[in-house]
Amino acid sequence: MLTIEEIFPPFALRIIGGPVEMRVLRDGDIPELVELVRSGVQTPGLPMPFLRDWHTQPFDPGAPGGFPTESLAWWWRQRSTISPQEWHLALVVRSQGRVVGMQDLRARGFDQTRHVESGSWLGLEHQGRGTGTLMRRLAVGFAFQELGARSCGSGYIAGNHASAAVSRKVGYIANGIERIVQQTSDGPVGVDEQRVLVTPATYVAPQDPVEVHGAEQLRRFLGITRG
Template sequence: MLTIEEIFPPYALCITSGPVQMRVLRDDDIPELVDLVRDGVQPPGLPMPFLSDWHAQPFRPGSPGGFPSESLAWWWTQRATFAPDEWRLALTVRRDGVLVGMQDLHARHFPQARHVETGSWLGLRHQGQGTGTLMRRLVVGFAFDELGAGSCGSGYIAGNLASAAVSRKTGYLPNGVHRVVQHTTDGPVGVDEQRVLVTPATYVRPDAAVSVEGADALRRFLAIEG
């Protein structure tokens, strides 16, 4: 009998450095993830970091709408639509075995473009410990070293000093300001998003050794061998 990792190779991916380990989100992670979101994600006094305030929706388990139902639909959709032309790795981030946040890696037409987009968040009580910088360095290094990416883009809402610091410490450089719309419970709001870009020439590697498992199978699954 085949294992689930052989059927869906993203599940075999494991990126580890020091106390931090990242794997693709599984259903078994979801209860812990829901608790993490409910404990808080957004620091007080800083701008809302997402394009949608999914993290602040009413808590309605087992009911349509609200959290976590709408977030579940998003997480499951990422697996259902996984394909070489467009894919999104939703990576759980654990520090010393405890789930502390999520790190996304997203690409369209990667075999031709060799470009990925990154995004991440940490639970509020796990912020300020260096985990945000390490997880971003790990996923960018994975994109460059294992997938052969030529560039990684990201962005943060103007005024989000924590996200700006993570980007800077990873080697991202300013890449223009875009006007975007955030969807909140009070309606759509126009805000400035600072775009940033990191390349192998500017990338800052983690201080500790990095271990990657499952990259070969993932490359075959994404049709990006070589």
Template sequence: MLTLEQIFPPFALRIACGPVALTVLRDDDLPELVELVQDGVQDPGLPMPFLRDWHEEPFAPGAPDGFPTASLGWWWKQRATFAPDEWRLALVVRRDGVLVGMQDVHAAEFPHRRTVETGSWLGRRHHGQGTGTLMRRLVVGFAFDGLGAERCESGYIVGNHASAAVSRKVGYVENGRKRIVQHTRAGTFAVDEQRVTVTPAGFVRPQGEVTVDGADVVRRFLGLDLSGEAEATAKPTRNIADK
């Protein structure tokens, strides 16, 4: 019988360093993920970090409106629309086996642009333990070493000093600001987003051994192994073990 990993190769991906491991979101993770969101995501006093305040929707399991129905649709859509020309990996972050947050990585026209976009969040009670920095370093390292990316981009709402600190620790540098619109229960607001970018030359790697399982099958699924150039740029570095 076929395995889920054979049917959808990204399920085979696992990136780990020390107590932190990243894997692609599965349906079995959803109950724990929903409970994590219910326990709180946003730090008081910091700007709302998302385009929409999905994490503050009324809790209504089993109902067509509210949380988690809309969020489930978003997570499932990422899997259903995954394709070589545009893809998004929703990675579950676990620390010592406990689900603590999510790390997303998204790319469009990746074989040509060699650029990915990252976004992430942690459950509020898991802030301040270094997990946010490590999980970002792991996904950026995978993009550079496992996929052959040449640039990783991200952004944060101006005034979110916690997100700014994580970006600096990973090696991101400021890359201009843009005006974006946030949709909340209190209304629709325009805010400034600070854009940041990092290249392999500026990337601050995690301390300790990093292991990556499944990068080879993900590359094939994305069609990257079909190009000699892509294969050459996707060779692992000394602290990445591609099994």
């Protein structure tokens, strides 16, 4: 009988560095992830970091709306629509075995652009410990070394000094300001997003040794050749 990793190769991916391990989100991770969100993910005093305030929706499990139903739909949709033309890896981040946050890698037309976008968040109790920097370094290093990316973009809301610090530590450099719209409970709000870009020339690798498992299966699944 085939394993789930053979059926869906993204599930075989494991990226490990120091106390951090990242894998594509599985249904078994969701209960821990829901509790993490309920304990808080937005740093007090800093701008709302997401395009939509999903993390503040009413907690109403089993109901058709609110949290976690709408977030579940979004997580499952990323997994169900993955293809060589457009893919989104929603990676659950564990530190010393505990779920602490999420790290995303996504691309469109990767074979032509060799560019990926990334985003991440951590539960409040796990912030300020270096985990955010490490998980971003692991993700960017994986994109460069295993997928053959040439650049990795990201962004943070202007005024979010914590995200700015993580970006600098990973090797991102400023890449312009973009005006975007955030969807909040009070309606749409226009905010400035600082765009940042990291390349192999500016990337700061983690100090700990890095292990990657399942990269070859993932490349085959996504039609990626490292040229």
